[in-house]
Amino acid sequence: MPEPASIRIAVIGSGPAGFYAAGHLLKASESCEVDMLERLPTPWGLVRSGVAPDHPKIKSVTRVYEKTAAHPRFRYFGNITFGQHVSREELLEHYHAIVYATGSPSDRPLGIPGEELPGSHAATEFVGWYNGHPDHTDLEVDLLSAERAVVVGNGNVAIDVARMLVLAPSELAPTDTADHALAVLAASHVSEVIVLGRRGPAQAAFTNPELLELGELGDADVIVDPDELERGLAVADAGTENDVTSRRNVEILREYAARPPVGHPKRILLRFLLSPAALLAGDDGRLASVELTRNELVPTPDGGLRAQATEERETIPAGLVFRAIGYRGLPLPGVPFDERAGVIPNRGGRVTDVAGGSPLPGEYVVGWIKRGPSGVIGTNKKDAQETVDAMLADLSAAGGESNGSAAAAGARHVPREPDAAAVEALLRSRQPELVTYAGWEAIDRHERALGEPAGRPRVKLTRIEELLRVAAAE
Ligand SMILES: Cc1cc2nc3c(=O)[nH]c(=O)nc-3n(C[C@H](O)[C@H](O)[C@H](O)COP(=O)(O)OP(=O)(O)OC[C@H]3O[C@@H](n4cnc5c(N)ncnc54)[C@H](O)[C@@H]3O)c2cc1C
Structure with missing residues (x-):
């Protein structure tokens, strides 16, 4: 089987782990295309909603993520909840791999x-x-x-x-x-x-x-x-x-x-x-x-x-x-979950059917939902690298293609329709108020402008309707 022209990856969650995984993937292979799905209209996970507001320097790590987001092979789909607007099975039809990066909410x-x-x-x-x-x-x-x-x-x-x-x-x-x-x-x-x-x-x-x-x-x-x-x-x-x-x-x-x-x-x-x-x-x-x-x-x-x-x-x-x-992590619909540890069971980032079990082709995990809620923002960078390395090894493996059944590490998942336009159409049909990265940039500008007169970094919009209104004005 010839190498696919592009390798399409869905990253679920836009916190540090999701962004480091996306950054590593885009850097590692010119054939990787990354779509990031985030349940909120706004990105950055706990960097926006966890890190204390009196620690603005720590929050400036988002500049690194902004560079990833500006990459031509990256797309952001905000206001999309995995398991609600789109299922695991649907994503596996459109992507060579899914990376779960949903944190421990x-x-x-x-x-x-x-x-x-x-x-x-x-x-x-x-x-x-x-x-x-x-x-x-x-x-x-x-x-x-x-x-x-x-x-x-x-x-x-x-x-x-x-x-x-x-x-x-x-x-x-x-x-x-x-x-x-x-x-x-x-x-x-x-x-x-x-x-x-x-x-x-x-x-x-x-x-x-x-x-x-x-x-x-x-x-x-x-x-x-x-x-x-x-x-x-x-x-x-x-x-x-x-x-x-x-x-x-x-x-x-x-x-x-x-x-x-x-x-x-x-x-x-x-x-x-x-x-x-x-x-x-x-x-x-x-x-x-x-x-x-x-x-x-x-x-x-x-x-x-x-x-x-x-x-x-x-x-x-x-x-x-x-x-x-x-x-503590929460289970995602259709995705294995280790109740005791509160994480998605995995081996070095390859999702397994049960803790210590066999890797599932095409499914990977990074960040807090991979290893539990510990470590600082930077810990997620190395952690994401481990997962991306495992994924790229699987994707470049010569044989062992899989149509979704359990297989050993090294098996590669082959999606039925790895088409960027088709998946965007699907997501928009499920969530007409999908927020693109340009929509987030409009929110960002708006919040910064509100904060500026008071010498504050931003005034956050805290209601989904407000966020969507500002994003839609873009
Ligand atoms: C209160 C607090 C303060 C912290 N302060 C610091 C600090 O000062 N310095 C430091 O280095 N580290 C700090 N940390 C740790 C740091 O925030 C974490 O290491 C890091 O955010 C974990 O990254 P993550 O991407 O795994 O998860 P998160 O940052 O939680 O990102 C997960 C993302 O997934 C999204 N998501 C969840 N479910 C779904 C779904 N079903 N569909 C789509 N998207 C979904 C979420 O909305 C979120 O955006 C702090 C953590 C906390 C809790």
């Missing part, structure tokens, strides 16, 4: 009583709300009734949430925080945020710059109890002793523990060896307090340390809880 529950009380939020929804994700525009976050908030988790998302809750209005004003959130955050009565780690300081997943930033806030002191800190460090952890980030985190935390509070109006307390056992309601039915269990660290067979509950309890009055204990 859901959250891990705590699994404790009271989790559903008003005042208890998933970090995913709070982060989406302040970042203007259209799914979360109408979230009600009551920052007027509560003076104390508890953030459960010891990663960078927990730090982002805590910091956003105590940023001074002057620190928030020049950001692209969604307007609805700016107003609520500016009027907030929350003056104390407690960040809870179930294990000790050495096991925290913070990165050094994020932890350091807490010590430099304009309106808030950072407080660490020296006794609690040292108790958390009492059990040696072979797993983190040689970890540079962990060691530096401990140094920073010791510095915070020794630092007298400046007397800022707000404060962030970093606490360790504590797990929420129950969220308790007040007379009004809203969250009023959090019951905590004190943990101790015990060795695991693999040489790590795990938190084990003791009999010790503590109750903290708090009107708000944010659970930031991890994002």
Whole structure:
């Protein structure tokens, strides 16, 4: 069989992983054509809707993705949801390969009583709300009734949430925080945020710059109890002793523990060896307090340390809880899913029928939905390279063509109709309000123009109808 004139690839999701995969593919082979399908009208995934608004430099990574998007062999189809507007089977008819890059949009529950009380939020929804994700525009976050908030988790998302809750209005004003959130955050009565780690300081997943930033806030002191800190460090952890980030985190935390509070109006307390056992309601039915269990660290067979509950309890009055204990992938219709890990099962990026199973020809995966919600934006670049290498190896394999049945790695999928115009017609018939890259550029210009007079990078449009209206005007 002669080589096809072009190799047509569909990438599902326009976050960092999807864009790195597209970039690698376009660079690797002149015969690759990439179509990117994104459920929102806007691209960039969590770079737009996750990365904190007071970190604009991190968001500037989108310049790299813009270059990929400008490539003549790249097309963007926004406002198209895989599984709703188009199915896996339909895409396999039109493309030599599908790359799933849909991230981990859901959250891990705590699994404790009271989790559903008003005042208890998933970090995913709070982060989406302040970042203007259209799914979360109408979230009600009551920052007027509560003076104390508890953030459960010891990663960078927990730090982002805590910091956003105590940023001074002057620190928030020049950001692209969604307007609805700016107003609520500016009027907030929350003056104390407690960040809870179930294990000790050495096991925290913070990165050094994020932890350091807490010590430099304009309106808030950072407080660490020296006794609690040292108790958390009492059990040696072979797993983190040689970890540079962990060691530096401990140094920073010791510095915070020794630092007298400046007397800022707000404060962030970093606490360790504590797990929420129950969220308790007040007379009004809203969250009023959090019951905590004190943990101790015990060795695991693999040489790590795990938190084990003791009999010790503590109750903290708090009107708000944010659970930031991890994002979680969601299954895509018709695509294998590993429920336990919350990822699409794969071997080095080749989708497999079950975890540890056989690769499915023509289906690949990158980013958080491939390896779970960990790592920084740059981690997705290398991760995408691994998948693209596997895909190109399969596509260039001499034999082993497949019409869709399970086959070993190296089999190549042959689509029935690899025609660019045909698939665009199909998508437009399913979603007349499809947003092209030019449509996104119109949104981008509009948002930047709205932000400019106030010295803000942009004012985000947070409703799908508004986004579509501006895109359609293009
Ligand atoms: C709160 C938060 C803050 C972060 N801050 C930083 C930071 O400061 N620095 C840093 O380096 N990293 C940060 N990260 C990590 C970084 O955002 C991730 O590593 C990265 O976004 C993962 O990329 P992804 O492409 O796998 O997923 P995502 O970025 O989540 O992209 C997935 C895309 O797929 C789309 N999609 C989902 N389902 C469908 C469907 N059915 N059909 C079509 N499209 C679909 C989504 O709309 C989304 O656009 C942060 C993460 C979070 C959660």
